[in-house]
Amino acid sequence: MNEATGPGPEDVAAAVLEHPAVLRLHGGPFGSIASYLPGRRVWGVRLGDPVxxxxxxxxxxxxxxxxxxxxxxxxxxxADDAVAVEVTVADVGGVDAAPGRAVAP
Known part of the structure; x- marks a missing residue:
């Protein structure tokens, strides 16, 4: 988290990956769900309205x-109980899926 700007996409991604049913983040339809940071992307998280x-x-x-x-x-x-959050289940995996990896579509 950046103290000046608050939590960012990496913080959100870490929290989502802690959910016991989440195997990994995904880029969503056509790779459209991603946050672009200097030199990298955070697939599966796009902050905005809605998140x-x-x-x-x-x-x-x-x-x-x-x-x-x-x-x-x-x-x-x-730290916002009113923010709209849209969740896309892009795929399902079995017990053999590797947890914690973010993938492009």
Missing amino acids: EIAVVVSLGTPFGEIADGIAARVRAVL
Whole structure:
């Protein structure tokens, strides 16, 4: 987190990846969900109004519950209970999927 500007996309990405059903971040449809930072991208997170998140999740938990949990984590990191958060489940993975990696579409 940058003290002058507050939490950024990397902070949001870390919180989303801590969700137990999230296997990894994803670039979303056509790679459209990403934050561009100097020399790098954070796939799967776009801050704005609304905040957009795209993830690959494991099966077993209803998608609505996963989306609600992710939105709550994003709001906690941003310290804004009113921010709109749109969550896209871009794919599902099995138990063999490697957690914690962000991938382009």
